[in-house]
Amino acid sequence: PRPVRWYSLPKIWRYEEPQSGRLREHFQFNADVFGVDTPEADAEIINLAGSILTNLGLDTAFSIHINDRVIMDGILKYLGVENTDRVFTIIDRFRKTTRDDFLLLLKENGVSEKSADILLKLVETPFEIGELRSKISEITGKSGILSDRVDRLTKTCDIIRMYGKSNIMMDFSVIRGISYYTGIVFEAFDSLGQFRSILGGGRYDNLASMMSGKEIPAVGFGMGDVVLELLMKREGKWEDNRKEYTYALCFMGDTLQYAMEVAGKIRKNGIICAMELSSRGLSQQIRSAEAQGFRYVLIIGEKEKERGTLTVRDLKESSQSEKTLGDLIMGAKKYGVI
Amino acid sequence: PRPVRWYSLPKIWRYEEPQSGRLREHFQFNADVFGVDTPEADAEIINLAGSILTNLGLDTAFSIHINDRVIMDGILKYLGVENTDRVFTIIDRFRKTTRDDFLLLLKENGVSEKSADILLKLVETPFEIGELRSKISEITGKSGILSDRVDRLTKTCDIIRMYGKSNIMMDFSVIRGISYYTGIVFEAFDSLGQFRSILGGGRYDNLASMMSGKEIPAVGFGMGDVVLELLMKREGKWEDNRKEYTYALCFMGDTLQYAMEVAGKIRKNGIICAMELSSRGLSQQIRSAEAQGFRYVLIIGEKEKERGTLTVRDLKESSQSEKTLGDLIMGAKKYGVI
Structure with a gap:
């Protein structure tokens, strides 16, 4: 018709x-x-x-x-x-x-x-x-x-x-x-x-x-x-900066399972989160995340796993802090990442 | 990298x-x-x-x-x-x-x-x-x-x-x-x-x-x-029924401008709304909307233009009622159209 x-x-x-x-x-x-x-x-x-x-x-x-x-x-x-x-x-x-x-x-x-x-x-x-x-x-x-x-x-x-x-x-x-x-x-x-x-x-x-x-x-x-x-x-309308605020997830030792739970929850909130895909050392993982253009790296070691937290490293500001997953997601929402 | x-x-x-x-x-x-x-x-x-x-x-x-x-x-x-x-x-x-x-x-x-x-x-x-x-x-x-x-x-x-x-x-x-x-x-x-x-x-x-x-x-x-x-x-997950709830906009006489304002507002609310594109008579317009698979037709005549309303005809239920634009949009949201 x-x-x-x-x-x-x-x-x-x-x-x-x-x-x-x-x-x-x-x-x-x-x-x-x-x-x-x-x-x-x-x-x-x-x-x-x-x-x-x-x-x-x-x-x-x-x-x-x-x-x-x-x-x-x-x-x-x-x-x-x-x-x-x-x-x-x-x-x-x-x-x-x-x-x-x-x-x-x-x-x-x-x-x-x-x-x-x-x-x-x-x-x-x-x-x-x-x-x-x-x-x-x-x-x-x-x-x-x-x-x-x-x-x-x-x-x-x-x-x-x-x-x-x-x-x-x-x-x-x-x-x-x-x-x-x-x-x-x-x-x-x-x-x-x-x-x-x-x-x-x-x-x-x-x-x-x-x-x-x-x-x-x-x-x-x-x-x-x-x-x-x-x-x-x-006109400054091209949003090319989304990647800057996404996260790469690094982990140490026996924390893979916890890291994956975290990644799953982050992604469910609409935030891009790339998992580390090898078993290399932490500093290598971070260098690789930086080279890929990620702004934030989430570090998960035994300490974070025990406390149920994340260490968030801001590669641009060269600062880091320990956060709960809830805080991370709230913060991401606040800064318009999601 | x-x-x-x-x-x-x-x-x-x-x-x-x-x-x-x-x-x-x-x-x-x-x-x-x-x-x-x-x-x-x-x-x-x-x-x-x-x-x-x-x-x-x-x-x-x-x-x-x-x-x-x-x-x-x-x-x-x-x-x-x-x-x-x-x-x-x-x-x-x-x-x-x-x-x-x-x-x-x-x-x-x-x-x-x-x-x-x-x-x-x-x-x-x-x-x-x-x-x-x-x-x-x-x-x-x-x-x-x-x-x-x-x-x-x-x-x-x-x-x-x-x-x-x-x-x-x-x-x-x-x-x-x-x-x-x-x-x-x-x-x-x-x-x-x-x-x-x-x-x-x-x-x-x-x-x-x-x-x-x-x-x-x-x-x-x-x-x-x-x-x-x-x-x-x-699995019943294929949503093929979206069109059923969209709207076709018909109008009579000198109400084109009001109809277009309405169409613009409806679309701004994320609802699909197709404008009638010819100057044919109302019954022909409605038949055409029906043949195209629309469930609802919005009719705008002098009366609706004066009162700032719309007449919504439900082609499936063969019923119609006069509504404000606000009511229409609220109703659409309620039934999950948008």
């Missing part, structure tokens, strides 16, 4: 030179809605994309740039552009080329100098969706042109705003490289413009019919983990 | 006829410890395997069967078996063949009738690890044979038991098909013997050196999601 809401998190490979924000292997989160072709569906997908970034703590660090391929196609027709597919590709690379190269490429592909200048002006600056209607009539000299598409895109943006705070804007430079998109297209960029796009997607109503013969409207997006990681690190 | 503890959850493909518990595509959880060759490391890996199954609610539904390839190899030598690799493969298939075929296969591969009979008896019945020493001397007629391997396996099992309740047993039929294992091998089976093994693994100290030239001892296991799903379903 439709609509079908669908997500996946596959590992993706691409044959390309690795560069900042782009690796040959990465995870990609995909979300799609199949079976409805409405502004509500477009808005839900874009809202989902925004919510994910917001929930990751990035609410002020990104904005979502929106365009509509049908509107763009209409504008290109008014500008006398014949080789639309080729020009879409050139626009898609606008952010990665200079203005001069952009103009040159357009001219080489049969776009008149005047039209190329207009196109450059169009793609250079994002703007509010409310200005879309006047922008179009400026170019075409007519009002009411592409009116139903403008209405739809405006409605989509209105709905997105209803979901809550949204940093969305109209951006003629967003066109998406892949030619199967048929309507709205969008990308999220970091606010400093430092990285590649964080995610991208759009409506692709013909793809399913190419595959299956059935007409299934669809809208969706894909988000890789590589740019996301760069951005989260820049 | 060693040891390295490592896990992965890749999607795996195999070229084989799909059958119960075995598909061409599945997810496989893998966990390994590299860099230590100790009973502690073996025990930690087996304990991890057991803990995962226990945490999934399967604590009485499985047992872990253990063997040691070195011991098995020693026994085969005492039985005059020359083609050890081939006989390992035959033993590996013991659970899938009849006794007669098993004996026939052994004889075809040069195992004497007497040795084949002994082997059949050995692999037929799992037993307590404590009996291992006497079992071996029964076969070889000598005591103290393979003593260090028996000591190690006994220590491993002792450590596993220290971690807590463990259903482990010795099982000569467990040998693992893949020839790279060098020491302990193990598989987890469901207690009714209904399915293929749930997981399997062992020590493989030579694999890394085959790949890298470096000697890196390793122990690990892999667990597919297909048998696990079958077992969890049989």
Whole structure:
């Protein structure tokens, strides 16, 4: 039954030179809605994309740039552009080329100098969706042109705003490289413009019919983990310090059984605890725990076993103290380890 | 720095006829410890395997069967078996063949009738690890044979038991098909013997050196999601009913904005809530929600918008009532939806 809401998190490979924000292997989160072709569906997908970034703590660090391929196609027709597919590709690379190269490429592909200048002006600056209607009539000299598409895109943006705070804007430079998109297209960029796009997607109503013969409207997006990681690190939202507060368990002599009971209880409280796995001496055990990056080492000897305690050594502060298991777990909770 | 503890959850493909518990595509959880060759490391890996199954609610539904390839190899030598690799493969298939075929296969591969009979008896019945020493001397007629391997396996099992309740047993039929294992091998089976093994693994100290030239001892296991799903379903631990308690949000007339506010708040409370994505009529919306398998439909019309309420229709009980959002969320929490 439709609509079908669908997500996946596959590992993706691409044959390309690795560069900042782009690796040959990465995870990609995909979300799609199949079976409805409405502004509500477009808005839900874009809202989902925004919510994910917001929930990751990035609410002020990104904005979502929106365009509509049908509107763009209409504008290109008014500008006398014949080789639309080729020009879409050139626009898609606008952010990665200079203005001069952009103009040159357009001219080489049969776009008149005047039209190329207009196109450059169009793609250079994002703007509010409310200005879309006047922008179009400026170019075409007519009002009411592409009116139903403008209405739809405006409605989509209105709905997105209803979901809550949204940093969305109209951006003629967003066109998406892949030619199967048929309507709205969008990308999220970091606010400093430092990285590649964080995610991208759009409506692709013909793809399913190419595959299956059935007409299934669809809208969706894909988000890789590589740019996301760069951005989260820049914004200080990447929690890489969890290991620092985990524990390695060392033991001496005949205390293995007690040590294992302790490890079991610690783990039941959600704290990462690695057991020493050999019978080497204590100092070697501690050196190994340190080399593995653990901050705390729990030492269990005969004394601790008898008293039902643990000696907690803080490798960073070079201090140690004897604690009950309860105190250790309470302390860990207090410092937000768990 | 060693040891390295490592896990992965890749999607795996195999070229084989799909059958119960075995598909061409599945997810496989893998966990390994590299860099230590100790009973502690073996025990930690087996304990991890057991803990995962226990945490999934399967604590009485499985047992872990253990063997040691070195011991098995020693026994085969005492039985005059020359083609050890081939006989390992035959033993590996013991659970899938009849006794007669098993004996026939052994004889075809040069195992004497007497040795084949002994082997059949050995692999037929799992037993307590404590009996291992006497079992071996029964076969070889000598005591103290393979003593260090028996000591190690006994220590491993002792450590596993220290971690807590463990259903482990010795099982000569467990040998693992893949020839790279060098020491302990193990598989987890469901207690009714209904399915293929749930997981399997062992020590493989030579694999890394085959790949890298470096000697890196390793122990690990892999667990597919297909048998696990079958077992969890049989044991009633497969929670497939979450969707029943989620909500579809329908709305009438000019209430979209209020409906979206409601959807946002519901989702913030961790409850799955799907928005209607078209502008069709209410009865169509409800039919569609029902066809998608939702149990509850939230209806928002002008009346609800004015009063700040929701009408909750229970599609299963064919009842409906007007609620505040707070009541809805409290109720959802009460019934364990979130």
